Amino acid sequence: MSYKPRTLFGLIEDINTSLFLPHIQRPFVWEEEQMLRLFDSLMRNYPIQTLLFWRTKDEIKARKFMEEAEWDPDLSDFYEPNVSKSGAEKVFVLDGQQRMQTLYAIFRGAILSESGVRLEAYFDVTSGDKMTDTGLLHQIKFSNEPLPLPWYRVANLLGAHAQRNAEELADELNESLDALNASKPVEQRDTEEVRRSREKRVRRNMSQLISLLREERHFWVQQLDGVADKFPYKTVLDIFVRVNSGGTKLDASDLMFAAMKEGWGEIEEAIEETTELLNGANLQFDKTFPLKCLLVAHGRGAEASAEKFTGADGEKLLTDMEASWERAEHAFQELRDFLANDLKIFADKVIRSYTSFIPLFDYLYQNPKPKEADRALMRGYHYKAQLFGWYSQSTDTVVNALHGIVGKPCPGGFPIDDVKAYFAGRSSQGELKKHQLTETRLRFILLNLVYVDQMGTSPFDVKYKGNEPHVDHIYPRHASLTKLGLPSSEVNHLGNYRFVGATDNIRKRGELPASYFSRLKHSGVDIRKHLLLDSFSADPSQLAFDEDNYRKFRDERLEAIWQIANTIVNPENSKVAT
Known part of the structure; x- marks a missing residue:
């Protein structure tokens, strides 16, 4: 077992080339506030927890980090079959996924907004003297377009400014900030004292950013070497569970x-x-x-x-x-x-x-x-x-x-x-508004709400973890994209989502809805709890696989979901609460 310092630059370079996530890792779950807090902690030179890696050649399903961090992605899009196979050497992150995905998004990648827009990280190079209401000293913003000074595009440190040193960058930024200050009316210009203070913060901030990327003193990695030593999957799984589920940690x-x-x-x-x-x-x-x-x-x-x-x-x-x-x-x-x-x-x-x-x-x-x-x-x-x-x-x-x-x-x-x-x-x-039903990250909550209302219980009420429901597309995702030519925003839509048991989802594969739901209905399954619409539930053949029928069904079903959600989420507006 090795324990050594690493540069952030080296860690980012290894991501998706030799460094991956094992299939046992949960999805990325940090909220944006947690991402900002990690960056602020590093800029304050606070220590962060050691990263735990596992080097192996075992046949373990490997998943890539997201180049654009998104919440509630389809994880199957990120698996690497060639890396996963036996004999292929790879390093897995056992503890530190949330931190590393955050740093990758800030320094090289981006995050995706709920509407699918790419947002890159910009740092206020003059921040650090005043604390915000949320307790942060150093300010980051995610934006889909370039921001003016004092905002600096963080990804430039690994791109256009990769060969520059901290002093050069600070001098250039300070000169530009001075020019902006000089362009203001005289009465609005910063005093000399304010200007000198700002200049010092810029120098300190750029020095810390470069240090985080290039110096081996901020990030420590403990690596289990399953190639040279005996760290079988069973042992590593036990370590993973203890590290991520509490083990002997104190809270x-x-x-x-x-x-x-x-x-x-x-x-x-x-x-x-x-x-x-x-x-x-x-x-x-x-x-x-x-x-x-x-x-x-x-x-x-x-x-x-x-x-x-x-x-x-x-x-x-x-x-x-x-x-x-x-x-x-x-x-x-x-x-x-x-x-x-x-x-x-x-x-x-x-x-x-x-x-x-x-x-x-x-x-x-x-x-x-x-x-x-x-x-x-x-x-x-x-x-x-x-x-x-x-x-x-x-x-x-x-x-x-x-x-x-x-x-x-x-x-x-x-x-x-x-x-x-x-x-x-x-x-x-x-109050919940109808347009919010299509926000992707809310789909689990909204679907569960509907199923609880329709079934009187939650589909997540299972004893065996393998029986937990999957989010399934009623009109199959792949066929709708390729054969109907629909954009993903129309296919990945709450009106087209339902819950289905994991085993049933595997059996269903890409079967078209008219055939699939007709088969279920003939087997005595209550399909209305899934379709929500009496007309389609009575005659599943109406779920014809064409663009017009799809949109008709999806929009009518979304309206049915809205009627349920509006009553439950906004009870103060209904007779239920009187």
Whole structure:
């Protein structure tokens, strides 16, 4: 096993030539905010976790990194059969995919917008002196067109400016910035002090960027050598699971328990049992979640730290928690029942933020046994939070603000209008609109919502992982692209998506819809839960494989999905919530 420093330039050069992802790796899941935080950490010279690689010649399915990072891609497009075969030497990333894909996108590639537009990274070379509301010092923007100074195209460091040194680049940028300053009216020009300060930041920023790329001191790689040493697939798989699923790692809650046990000896056991209760439906809550719920309910804020449980104030907090534990336990049980019975959530794929459940606990703690109409509003809140990314940034700030809205007796029911008003103040959406149904990254949540409504349960409610549903095209993707000549934006469309079991999806292959659904119907399968439209369900032969029939079916089915989603996501606008 080797452990050595690497340059970022060398790592990027290795990507998709000798460095790949194993098939056991999940897709790229980092939000844009996490990407920006990684860049900011590196610019501050903060250390990042060691990367873990595995060198092997085994027959392991190899996947390429994305040249343009996208969310919810078709992973089958990125597999490399020649690299995957036995005898082909390759290096797999076991731990570090999210970081490396982020760095590749920033320094060489791009990200794709939801509409499929390529966005490249631009860095504000003058940043570093003022912190944003999200806690960042160094600013990155992704843009589909060149940005003017002080924005610098980061990919130039590996392209047009690959042979330039930091001092030369800083001098050139400062000269251009000085020229821009000189072109302003006299009264708007920077003072000499401001100009000198800006010049220093530019020099420091460009020096750090070049250092990140070219010096062997920022990135450390631990490599398991399965060619020279014995690291069989079974052993590596165990290592991978431990590294990516927790293993013996400590999380924030473990650090807090040490400070809590003197005040309440049974707290860790209570928290572990609660976490197990919430995770009974294949979810991934960690022990920090119930701790944050308790802190919020007791008015101490969502920020989880050991300091809150020390000193006289910490002792009082623990005493209060222990005294009211029965009440909290009932609220956790009600939250679990709400997840399982009302939301029917059984998979991470339909959750974009676990933090969004803290205000639901906070509400149940103060308002136990909500009526059916209130649960409909709670359900609407949940879907809004997931679909609109209400918790994509500054999550503790959001939770603390909502505590003032939901963390008190609410005789009028769940205060969805006040919650929406808060997010409107943060320039966030409050109601689902029809045009949003076609946003690709939301398809799992929206499809699950529809299937729960139609079937009374989630297709993700499975015990065996291999039975989890796939997103399937009703009109086959490949045939629609090649034979009908439709653009991908029309084929990869919610009106054409359904869930299908993994095994059935493999058997289906590229069978045309009229034949496939007629066969299912004759076998006694209820195809309406998939098609949603009575006319097509009664006569699947109407699913003729031509452009006009496809668009008719897709658009009518999208309208049916909209009617379901609008009722569930926007219950405050319907009679359900009265």
